[in-house]
Structures are given as C-alpha cells and as structure tokens.
Amino acid sequence: MPRSDVAAPITDWTEFSFDTRQVHVGEYPDQNRGARIPPLTLSAGYVFDSFDDGAARFNGDSREPIYSRQGNPTNAVAEQRLASLEGGSAAVVVSSGQAAITAALFALAESGEHIVSTASIYGGTRILLGRSFRRFGVSVDYVWDTDDDAAWDASIRPETKAIFTETIPNPRNDVVDIARIAAVARRHGIPLVVDNTVATPYLIRPFEHGADIVVHSTTKFLSGHGAGVSGAVIDGGTFDWAASSRRYPLLTDSLRRGLPSLLERFGPAAYAQYVREAVVNDIGPSLSPFNGFLLHQGIETLSLRMERHVDNAIAIAHWLEEQPEVEVVDYAGLESSPLHDIAQHYYNGRTGSVFAVTVKGGSDGARAFTNGLRIFSRMTGIGDTRSMVLHPLTTTHVCFADDLNARLGITAGMLRLSVGIESVDDLISDLRGGLDRVAGIL
Known part of the structure; x- marks a missing residue:
C-alpha cells in the first residue's frame, strides 16, 4: 500500500532533458511489481478481461495488447522512448531497419504509385526500392542534385506519395539540407520520410526541420552493441x-463499415497506428520482445556513446586526411569538405561516426589496408561499440552497375569506416598499420 509521505513516481517525462528521457521514458514502476528494469514480456498473446473487452481491443477502443505481432509491453517501452527522443507522436518498432523502411513506405504508396528519393542512400535501401518495391508495383526515381528545385519538381508526379532521404547518408557522409527537402515536400503536399539511423536523435531530430516520418535501423547506434x-x-x-492534395484513403477513409477512420480515431498518431495495424500486423515484421529489451537497454546510454563515437571519428578523419597513403576522406565535418556548411548548420560539424576513406592503390590498396587491421572488425554493419571496416564496391554495392557506382562515388579504393568507442590512440595505431600495408604496395 503506497505511503502518503512518498512522492508519486514520474510517468510523464515530457519536460525533462534528453539524457534523462533516454533512461526513463516508458517506465511504469507501479506496473512492474517492484522490478526496477521494465520486464521482458515473452508472451505471444494476452488474455481479454471479458467478451466485451476483446471486441473493444479489436475495435481500437482499448490500447491494451491483443497479440505480440501488433504490440508487446516490452517493445512499448522502446516505442515510447523513441517517440520522445525524436519528438514524434508515436513509434512502432519492427524486426529490422529494412522492415522499418518497408513498413513506412508501404503505408503511403500502393501499386501504381511512386516515391522520390535522394540518390545517395544506403546500398541495401537502393536494392529494396529497386527490387522488392518494383515487384509490388511501386516505382522510385532519384534526385542527384538535392539543391536543384527544378530536378525535384521534374521527378514528382501526381502519383508520387512520399519523398525519402537520409540525414547522414551511408557510406559517404554526404549530408543533405533536410529543411530544403522538407520545403519541397510541403510544396507538393507529400510527406518527407527521413532515415536517421547514422545521426540518431542525439545529433539531429528531423521533425524539427520539417520531416514528417522518421525511420531507424535501431540495430545500429540506438541499440549500440550489435547484439x-x-x-x-x-x-x-x-x-x-x-488536407493533402494527394489521397491517403487508408488513413482518411473508414477501413470498416461503421468504424471512424484512423485519422478520426487516433489524430496525430493515425499514421503510426496504420503502420501497426495494417502493415506490421498484415505482413508480419514484428519485433521479438527480447530484441526490444536489448533496444531500450541500449537507448539508456545513447548520448554517452554518441559523444565518444563522434569524438573518435572527428579525430580519425582529421588524422587520415594528413596521411600520404590516403586520397580523400569523405567526412562532412572536415573543413575541406564541400558539405562543411551544411555540417556546421545542422550538426555543428559533428556528422556522426560513419564515413568513407579512399586509399591509394585502388582495390589492391583497399585489400592491403583492410587485411592489415587488427582492431577494426572486417564486417558489415555500423553503429556498434566496436569499430568496423567494409569495402562497399565488393559488398554492399557489388550488384550495382559500374556507371552507377561511379556516379555514387563508390570506387575501388574506398573503404567505409564505422568508428567505435575504443581508445582513439589505439584506433589510429591500428589504421596506421593498415596504411603501412598500403605503402608497401605503392
């Protein structure tokens, strides 16, 4: 029985700082039987209180869970935490970053409709849009010069239902002017979907710059440990x-006779509810509650890790730029970068810890460099506490035509680095060992 002289637990963390919210949002101690950590709920389904309670849950009149394909109490902690940190109305967690992009865009575009994307995006996303989306009848066009309003206007059609971009594109760190792209989206009455995986809400919150929907591969920095x-x-x-000039009937029209539309029922969270009800529920990319538990545990230390990630990355980018075996470093925070002004405006020069370095010697140089590393792990993935290296031309971009890779800047000597939180001196020593191998073949 609660004591009258003990302050009530906080459940509304809205006015608290980022660092506090990343630890506490989504916690309801009074529901956890005294457990300090929100528990891992391993249950496929949930008991209805009564006949009428079951009907109410299926009608959307109750927020209590039905089945873990639609939602799970453990995953709900991560959802509330992410919505708070990004400044959104609601979040839906799913089984992977690719599932997040798929769910976000399938909720907007149907067969025969169209999406426009910036050209420099993660290779796996390009494959998803060019292969699976095409098979489902959703076409995609790319804008190469994001500062060219005429290029945007020429790419957007009556059937275009969304614009997609990344805050810090992977692998080249070629940051874009989010507010400028958001203005294009508003002018055409379509939502802007932004992948904020590399930046995380600690470095930038796209909603503050005009974005409408944010997606993450939370596998990466948000979870943080690669587990x-x-x-x-x-x-x-x-x-x-x-009010949009485009029709989004799945949100604005009733999906069942006698039931109000999602927009009428859920207001600012209608889109998230549609993603949950009619994409994740139907297609099935639900998140395992075990991975949801790992996610909300990882988020608790996001700001601490991101500070170390970025400090290390900036030091390494500057160091690499001075090495004779290096041709170019693609890090927008460098003063030498043509994107430095954007990096300063949005990130104060701290454009994450995933960037590209091109070594001399082409593919032979890249091979020598990669094989000479002992701390950097040779593997796909980014955003781990551990540093990683990858050769995009023979991995993430291997299926693209030579002319496309050339236009994207994916060259034989280019390596992607994901800088972790190890000692920066140890990381630089390791990179020096790799560059010594490059020097040996030049």
Missing part, C-alpha cells in the same frame, strides 16, 4: 493527411 536486430518507424504527428 540484436531491430527497426523503428516514428510518426511526427504533424502532416495534414486530410
């Missing part, structure tokens, strides 16, 4: 679905 695969879709809650 579980997960993704998330966050609804900004500000796009006016009813």
